[in-house]
Amino acid sequence: GDSVTQMEGPVTLSEEAFLTINCTYTATGYPSLFWYVQYPGEGLQLLLKATKADDKGSNKGFEATYRKETTSFHLEKGSVQVSDSAVYFCALSGDILTGGGNKLTFGTGTQLKVEL
Amino acid sequence: DARVTQTPRHKVTEMGQEVTMRCQPILGHNTVFWYRQTMMQGLELLAYFRNRAPLDDSGMPKDRFSAEMPDATLATLKIQPSEPRDSAVYFCASGLGTATQETQYFGPGTRLLVL
Numbered sequence: 001g002d003s004v005t006q007m008e009g010p011v012t013l014s015e016e017a018f019l020t021i022n023c024t025y026t027a028t029g030y031p032s033l034f035w036y037v038q039y040p041g042e043g044l045q046l047l048l049k050a051t052k053a054d055d056k057g058s059n060k061g062f063e064a065t066y067r068k069e070t071t072s073f074h075l076e077k078g079s080v081q082v083s084d085s086a087v088y089f090c091a092l093s094g095d096i097l098t099g100g101g102n103k104l105t106f107g108t109g110t111q112l113k114v115e116l
Numbered sequence: 117d118a119r120v121t122q123t124p125r126h127k128v129t130e131m132g133q134e135v136t137m138r139c140q141p142i143l144g145h146n147t148v149f150w151y152r153q154t155m156m157q158g159l160e161l162l163a164y165f166r167n168r169a170p171l172d173d174s175g176m177p178k179d180r181f182s183a184e185m186p187d188a189t190l191a192t193l194k195i196q197p198s199e200p201r202d203s204a205v206y207f208c209a210s211g212l213g214t215a216t217q218e219t220q221y222f223g224p225g226t227r228l229l230v231l
Binding site for chain 2: 034036041042043044045046049089103104106107108109
C-alpha cells in the first residue's frame with residue numbers, strides 16, 4: 001500500500017538557517033503530494049502541494065518539488081524564523097485511477113524548533 | 117474565513133462512558149474525514165463520508181465507534197463504551213470532493229482523555 005517516510009525529529013535550527021526536511025513516498029501511479037503544518041494545540045494546515053511530477057509547490061517561503069524519479073518531496077526554506085516552529089507532515093493522496101484519490105496517507109511528522 | 121469547527125475542544129471522561137464529538141464542515145464541502153492522532157500511531161484515518169454517505173470506515177473499531185452525518189452541516193463520531201486506549205486527539209477535516217485529489221481542511225481537534 002501507499003506509505004510516506006519522513007526524517008526523524010526534532011530538528012533544531014538557529015533563526016535564518018536553511019531548512020530541509022526529507023520526505024520519500026511509495027505509491028502506485030501518480031499521487032498528489034502535500035506538506036501540512038501543525039502548530040501547538042491546533043489542527044493541521046495545508047502548507048503546499050504538488051499534483052504532478054516536476055511541479056513545485058510553494059508558500060510562505062517554503063518550497064517542495066515533486067521528484068518522481070527519486071519518489072521524493074523534500075521541504076525546504078532558505079531562512080527559518082522562530083515562528084516556523086511546528087510539526088511538519090508530508091502526505092500523499094493516491095492516484096484516482098487506482099482508487100486512492102480520496103484518502104491522505106501521512107508521514108509520522110517532523111518537529112522543527114527554531115531558536116534565536 | 118471559512119473553517120472547520122469541532123466541539124468539544126477538550127473532553128475528560130471515565131472508562132465506560134459514551135463520548136460524542138461533533139464537526140461542522142466548511143459550508144459547501146461534501147467530503148468529511150475523521151482522524152485520530154496519538155504519539156504512538158501518528159495520524160490515522162478512521163472514516164470518511166462523501167455527500168453524507170460513508171465511503172470507508174475500515175480504520176474504525178466497529179464494536180465501539182460509530183460515525184454519522186445527520187445532515188450536510190454536521191458530522192458526529194461516537195465512542196460507546198469509551199476505553200483509556202481511546203485517549204487521543206480526534207480531528208475532523210472537510211474537502212470539496214471532485215474527480216481529482218482534493219485538499220483537506222482540518223478542524224482544531226477534540227482532545228479526549230479517558231480515565
